[in-house]
Amino acid sequence: MKTFKLGGVHPEENKISAGKAIEVLPLPAKVCIPVSQSLGAPSKVVVEKGAMVKTGQIIAKGESFISSNVHSSVAGKVTKIDDVIDTSGYKRQAVFIDVEGDEWEEGIDRSPEIIHDIVSDRDTIIRKINEMGVVGLGGATFPSHVKLMVPDGKKAEYLLINGVECEPYLTSDHRLMLERGEEMVIGVKILMKALGVGKAFIGIEKNKQDAIVHLNVICSKHPGVEVVPLKVKYPQGGEKQLIKAVLNREVPSGKLPIEVGCVVNNVGTALAVYEAVQKNKPLIDRVVTVTGKSVAKPSNLLVRIGTPVSALVEFAGGLPEDAGKVISGGPMMGKALTSLDVPVVKGTSGILIMQGAESKRAAALNCIRCGRCITACPMGLEPVLLAQLSENQLFERAEKERIMDCIECGSCHFTCPAGRPLLDYLRLGKNKTGILIRNRGKK
16 A cells, blocks of 8 residues: 655544535624635735625735635625734734625526536636635645646646545545545646646545545546555645655655646645636635534534634534634644634634543653654654754754754654654744745845
8 A cells, every 4th residue: 555655653543524424504694704815925905894795706816926816705794804813823814794695796606517528728727726716725725826837947747636634533625525526526637737737646545445436436537537545644645745655756855846747736626626617616615624522513514714613613512511622623733723713714624622631732751862753754854853953043953954844744743752842843943944044035
């Protein structure tokens, strides 16, 4: 069974909601839509307080090369434009809308009919993906149209589609592959056409056997698209780990997948591409897993962007009495929320409600130099060294030790017998080192 070779761990899978079909979450009374929902520059608000907007109407325009449009996920009245703390914990400018009905922008095809024929050419595909605000839904939220604009001197050979969903508890991609597989594969074909490649691989871990079987049937009708079963191993969903597992190619340090002829997209992104190009639908909703060992109704919900997390928790049966922590994402890479009032954004893959006992960190002890974090690191780094450099603010040395190659998977933190907060220090170090690098470039 294919997998990546370097490092990795196997945390308890806890795919509690895997058998739960996608349900549509009812519209909330209000939404709060941050205008910075992609990895890149914030978008510029193009609506004013008091304006009436329709579902699918653009409310913030991405004006930088690496930026993304943001659309209203509801119809209603703009009540204010103000800062809000989002799921990342940072303040972002946002558009607040009181919901009044659900009138959609003209031209959006809401019919269930699947459109198989891809009539758009490459330029039209990239333009539509840009206009519709599609970003990577695997977590990084990189603007999808930028990925399709291969730099001069580089050539895309393969498209890899990430259906791994290796993060414990999360099942939104799994359900999407089962329930929207046909549209998703058409989205894959659209991406292939935009890149000019003849081969695409959909990587899926073997714990999703039903998805593997289902997509194999669909892909038999789409030449050039192949399902690749993978060994269950975390973090197989990292793009560099996926490339190694499927093609046995290694992306050099500091480089992007295109360096080895690959472009990687998530299955949710492929579906969003289908809806953007074939249905003229902006990215205004996404599937979110709401789960936890004490959650009354673990669910996979189709949620409008801007919906408060509290609405998802309420739908799933409310906050359990033994809840200790609510996390946006999964237990390995997710971030704890300080409030349930934060809005769902394009990058929200799951809401995990952890039990109090389960969520408590072990007391941090002195490092015993066991080397387990080094063995577990899928990027071949020395997490214990990088954490020490970050703690002591030695960021230039951290840069030389390749801290920017860290994918923040948390494997080091997970495996540390001393309970050292390695991931916290690595995230801090990456942030500070990144600032150092950017400031150096301005001189």
